[in-house]
Amino acid sequence: MTLKDAWMDPAKQVKEDPCTWIMCMRGGREHSRSSGVVCLALRSCTVHERPGTSATPPACRSSGTKTSHWMTLQERVCEFQARLRSEDATKRLLLQRLQTHDHQLNQDIHQNEEHSSINQEPQEQLRLQDSQLNQAVSPTGVRSSSVLTQRPVDFPSAVHVSKVHSQEQLQKDEGEQLTLITGLRTQVKELEEKLVDQTQEVERLRSELGATDLEKQLEVLESENQQLKQELRASQTQTTCSTGHCPHSQDVEALRGELCRKDEECRERERRLAALEQQVQERTGAVVQLQQQLEEAAQRRQELQQQLEEASCLRSQSEEQLTSRLRDAEEALSRQAALTPQVKYVTKTVEVESAQCKQALMEAQGRNQALQEQLSVQRQLLRELEQQLHESQRSSSQLRQQILVYEGEMERAQGQLEAEMQSLEEEKNRVIEEAFIRAESEMKAVHENLAGVRMNLLTLQPALRTLTCDYNCLKRQVQDFPYMLEKAITEAKQEICQVIGEVSSANQELLRKYKREMNLRKKCHNELVRLKGNIRVLCRVRPVCAGETDAADAKNIVTFDPDDDAVLYLSNKGKLMTFELDKVFPTQATQGEVFQEVQSLVTSCIDGFNVCIFAYGQTGSGKTYTMEGVPEDRGINQRALRLLFSEVLEKKPDWDYKITVSMVEIYNETLRNLLGDNPNEKLDIKMCPDGSGQLYVPGLTEFTVESVEDINKVFDLGHMNRATACTNLNEHSSRSHALLIVTVAGFNSSTGHRTSGKLNLVDLAGSERIAKSGAEGSRLREAQCINKSLSALGDVINALRSKHSHVPFRNSRLTYLLQDSLSGDSKTLMMVQVSPLESNVSESVCSLKFAQRVRSVEIGPSSSSRRQAETSSTSSSPTHDSVELDSPPVTPVPLPISRASSAGSTLSSNSKTPTTRRRSHSQLSTGRMKLTA
Numbered sequence: 067m068t069l070k071d072a073w074m075d076p077a078k079q080v081k082e083d084p085c086t087w088i089m090c091m092r093g094g095r096e097h098s099r100s101s102g103v104v105c106l107a108l109r110s111c112t113v114h115e116r117p118g119t120s121a122t123p124p125a126c127r128s129s130g131t132k133t134s135h136w137m138t139l140q141e142r143v144c145e146f147q148a149r150l151r152s153e154d155a156t157k158r159l160l161l162q163r164l165q166t167h168d169h170q171l172n173q174d175i176h177q178n179e180e181h182s183s184i185n186q187e188p189q190e191q192l193r194l195q196d197s198q199l200n201q202a203v204s205p206t207g208v209r210s211s212s213v214l215t216q217r218p219v220d221f222p223s224a225v226h227v228s229k230v231h232s233q234e235q236l237q238k239d240e241g242e243q244l245t246l247i248t249g250l251r252t253q254v255k256e257l258e259e260k261l262v263d264q265t266q267e268v269e270r271l272r273s274e275l276g277a278t279d280l281e282k283q284l285e286v287l288e289s290e291n292q293q294l295k296q297e298l299r300a301s302q303t304q305t306t307c308s309t310g311h312c313p314h315s316q317d318v319e320a321l322r323g324e325l326c327r328k329d330e331e332c333r334e335r336e337r338r339l340a341a342l343e344q345q346v347q348e349r350t351g352a353v354v355q356l357q358q359q360l361e362e363a364a365q366r367r368q369e370l371q372q373q374l375e376e377a378s379c380l381r382s383q384s385e386e387q388l389t390s391r392l393r394d395a396e397e398a399l400s401r402q403a404a405l406t407p408q409v410k411y412v413t414k415t416v417e418v419e420s421a422q423c424k425q426a427l428m429e430a431q432g433r434n435q436a437l438q439e440q441l442s443v444q445r446q447l448l449r450e451l452e453q454q455l456h457e458s459q460r461s462s463s464q465l466r467q468q469i470l471v472y473e474g475e476m477e478r479a480q481g482q483l484e485a486e487m488q489s490l491e492e493e494k495n496r497v498i499e500e501a502f503i504r505a506e507s508e509m510k511a512v513h514e515n516l517a518g519v520r521m522n523l524l525t526l527q528p529a530l531r532t533l534t535c536d537y538n539c540l541k542r543q544v545q546d547f548p549y550m551l552e553k554a555i556t557e558a559k560q561e562i563c564q565v566i567g568e569v570s571s572a573n574q575e576l577l578r579k580y581k582r583e584m585n586l587r588k589k590c591h592n593e594l595v596r597l598k599g600n601i602r603v604l605c606r607v608r609p610v611c612a613g614e615t616d617a618a619d620a621k622n623i624v625t626f627d628p629d630d631d632a633v634l635y636l637s638n639k640g641k642l643m644t645f646e647l648d649k650v651f652p653t654q655a656t657q658g659e660v661f662q663e664v665q666s667l668v669t670s671c672i673d674g675f676n677v678c679i680f681a682y683g684q685t686g687s688g689k690t691y692t693m694e695g696v697p698e699d700r701g702i703n704q705r706a707l708r709l710l711f712s713e714v715l716e717k718k719p720d721w722d723y724k725i726t727v728s729m730v731e732i733y734n735e736t737l738r739n740l741l742g743d744n745p746n747e748k749l750d751i752k753m754c755p756d757g758s759g760q761l762y763v764p765g766l767t768e769f770t771v772e773s774v775e776d777i778n779k780v781f782d783l784g785h786m787n788r789a790t791a792c793t794n795l796n797e798h799s800s801r802s803h804a805l806l807i808v809t810v811a812g813f814n815s816s817t818g819h820r821t822s823g824k825l826n827l828v829d830l831a832g833s834e835r836i837a838k839s840g841a842e843g844s845r846l847r848e849a850q851c852i853n854k855s856l857s858a859l860g861d862v863i864n865a866l867r868s869k870h871s872h873v874p875f876r877n878s879r880l881t882y883l884l885q886d887s888l889s890g891d892s893k894t895l896m897m898v899q900v901s902p903l904e905s906n907v908s909e910s911v912c913s914l915k916f917a918q919r920v921r922s923v924e925i926g927p928s929s930s931s932r933r934q935a936e937t938s939s940t941s942s943s944p945t946h947d948s949v950e951l952d953s954p955p956v957t958p959v960p961l962p963i964s965r966a967s968s969a970g971s972t973l974s975s976n977s978k979t980p981t982t983r984r985r986s987h988s989q990l991s992t993g994r995m996k997l998t999a
């Protein structure tokens with residue numbers, strides 16, 4: 067608030083913010099005093115000083131008594147000032163008038179001096195002027211009257227005196243006038259001095275009033291209050307700011323709530339006090355009314371008493387008159403009685419007068435009675451009034467008592483209120499003090515932090531400068547960044563395109579080289595296989611089992627050449643027969659060693675070749691052991707699949723392979739699905755209707771396998787189905803062919819190259835002689851079927867070896883099913899199982915001779931088709947058959963087997979063995995092989 071605002075509308079400003087207004091007015095007190103603004107403003111302040119008014123500042127409420135006292139003083143001061151001002155104005159007016167008159171007097175004197183020679187009765191003018199002066203000065207009581215009274219009263223009579231006397235008189239008057247003027251001037255000076263003194267007095271009073279103890283106290287209180295308010299605001303702000311950090315915030319909040327509650331209570335009590343005051347005022351008004359009524363009644367009573375006294379006085383006077391007249395009459399009567407004649411007259415007179423007197427007496431008595439009635443009425447009225455007065459006095463005393471009670475209550479309530487106010491004030495002071503202390507400590511901490519921050523700032527300024535420089539540099543770089551980025555992107559794009567082009571060309575070149583290498587590898591592999599022979603024949607001699615050692619014919623007749631692993635010696639009836647095969651596994655050979663020899667064929671299946679691995683031999687020679695193995699030492703089947711998995715995994719990034727497995731059984735020339743839902747279901751082999759010449763088995767179940775667990779599951783299912791279809795699994799397995807058909811289909815996503823290879827793992831039925839086994843009935847039929855299929859196999863191999871135009875694949879289900887794996891680029895491996903026992907020597911000789919015959923066969927397509935297969939990278943599958951497939955089934959013809967000289971029957975061949983192979987020591991016959999006893 068500005069001083070101007072306070073000056074313009076003090077009442078309004080005091081209503082809005084009295085404390086600030088007072089502070090403001092303290093600066094401009096001199097102005098406000100002179101116009102009485104203080105008084106008006108303080109009256110407004112007093113109006114708004116009522117308890118419970120929100121606009122009233124706490125400071126004014128807390129020091130209400132002192133403030134009201136101060137206001138009363140201010141009012142008095144204002145009144146005194148107003149009075150002084152009016153006196154000042156009056157004195158100034160008087161002074162002006164005196165000065166005016168002085169000036170006029172001077173002028174008149176000058177005129178009198180000028181016109182004294184012509185004597186134009188100046189006395190009248192002087193009188194007039196004196197009277198004016200007297201009129202002007204008289205209100206102030208100045209000594210002018212005394213001066214005027216000293217003028218000669220008989221001055222007009224001097225006109226008739228002589229000129230000498232007149233001149234003397236004029237001189238005398240002039241001297242008197244000069245004396246008067248001098249006196250008047252002296253008075254004016256005195257008045258001026260008095261005025262100055264009074265002005266000084268006024269100033270002194272003003273200065274005194276401006277620094278009374280109460281005002282000083284008030285100022286001190288206001289300043290303290292203002293300071294406390296500021297501190298409270300600051301502490302409240304800090305408390306609000308640090309509500310989450312201050313540990314006493316809850317206490318402060320509670321105290322604040324308590325303070326508000328107490329304030330509410332105070333306001334309530336103040337309202338009650340105001341109501342009580344109002345009641346007291348009303349009662350006081352009633353008492354005043356009653357007192358007025360009482361006064362009126364007393365007045366009327368006095369009037370009645372006066373009337374009564376007057377009436378009594380009149381009555382007594384009339385009675386006295388009558389009594390005196392009666393006495394006079396009686397005296398006259400007694401005197402008349404002495405004078406008889408006169409007595410009669412007197413008696414008559416008396417009688418006449420007596421009647422009159424009586425009448426007058428009667429009238430007087432009547433009047434007396436009426437007056438007495440009036441008196442009694444007045445007395446009654448007086449009694450009533452006295453009763454009313456008593457009642458009003460009683461009610462007045464009751465009201466006074468009530469007032470006293472109320473006053474006592476008020477005092478008590480006020481005392482309580484003051485005590486509560488005091489306690490609240492103390493509480494507030496305590497809270498403020500605490501907040502102040504807290505704020506001080508926090509402020510100290512903040513100052514310390516600030517000092518630290520300043521120090522940090524000082525140390526950080528160089529870094530900031532550096533950072534600013536860096537920032538500017540970065541800003542420039544950022545501004546240039548889009549352009550640079552665009553440029554870099556363009557360059558990078560160009561480079562990437564260039565690199566992509568180079569990589570693409572390199573990739574093409576690599577792909578080309580890869581394809582070439584793959585073809586070369588395949589060619590080499592094929593060449594290797596070819597060099598080894600498309601049909602490889604291995605021999606494995608099983609060890610003598612634990613239960614066989616005790617038998618009389620349990621003699622081991624098989625020996626091996628320590629220098630040549632492809633030679634096997636068989637002692638047959640004292641003669642040593644030598645058989646040369648591709649490799650001979652001795653009895654101690656492990657499953658791993660056997661598989662190592664065949665794994666190259668397995669991997670060629672991945673390359674798209676069809677592979678056929680047979681296990682051939684008499685019953686109990688170890689075919690199943692070699693092919694399936696035992697749970698603790700798995701055979702070729704599972705190892706082959708494991709190898710396929712690992713190989714496929716190695717080629718995984720480029721090639722995607724799918725490996726499917728089927729299991730079939732050929733029993734008595736009947737094909738059965740071992741993985742199907744119905745194991746007794748018979749399957750058939752049919753030609754694909756698409757004209758591709760491929761064979762397929764409708765209804766054959768295929769399982770896709772991806773892990774060893776899948777393989778085991780498939781094997782378990784096959785074994786289970788095989789077991790459910792027969793009464794004796796061992797016998798049944800000996801009399802049937804078990805085929806595990808593994809198909810490997812690959813796809814190279816980068817080249818689009820597809821491959822499809824088939825791996826046939828065949829556990830053939832036992833090849834023992836029927837005559838020896840003495841089979842009859844069903845066993846004979848089983849033996850015939852086995853012989854038929856084995857003969858058909860021999861015929862097929864013979865036809866292939868002889869390069870006949872017709873290969874009799876259809877002569878048995880076995881050869882028909884394995885047609886695509888026995889022809890073309892197919893690779894065949896026959897594992898001839900041999901029992902080392904002497905009791906099995908004839909079967910061993912037969913098996914070895916058959917193996918030797920098979921070993922001499924060359925399987926392969928015509929040179930043209932082979933070239934095509936080698937050069938074609940996509941379509942020329944190695945499974946493509948070059949031989950006629952649709953040849954009708956022929957009756958199986960036993961292979962003619964020429965016996966070897968003395969060593970027993972040996973395989974004979976009508977074709978030369980390759981030069982790379984060593985010739986067998988046994989003579990090979992040129993006729994057809996015959997697998998008979």
Ligand SMILES: Nc1ncnc2c1ncn2[C@@H]1O[C@H](COP(=O)(O)OP(=O)(O)OP(=O)(O)O)[C@@H](O)[C@H]1O
Nearest residue numbers: 608609684685686687688689690691799800831832
């Ligand atoms: N290399 C070997 N090492 C140890 N034991 C063998 C070996 N070969 C075969 N045997 C054991 O010889 C017995 C007969 O083998 P296996 O059943 O494999 O002959 P098989 O030719 O399959 O007979 P079948 O034609 O009746 O099925 C089995 O107990 C087998 O464990």
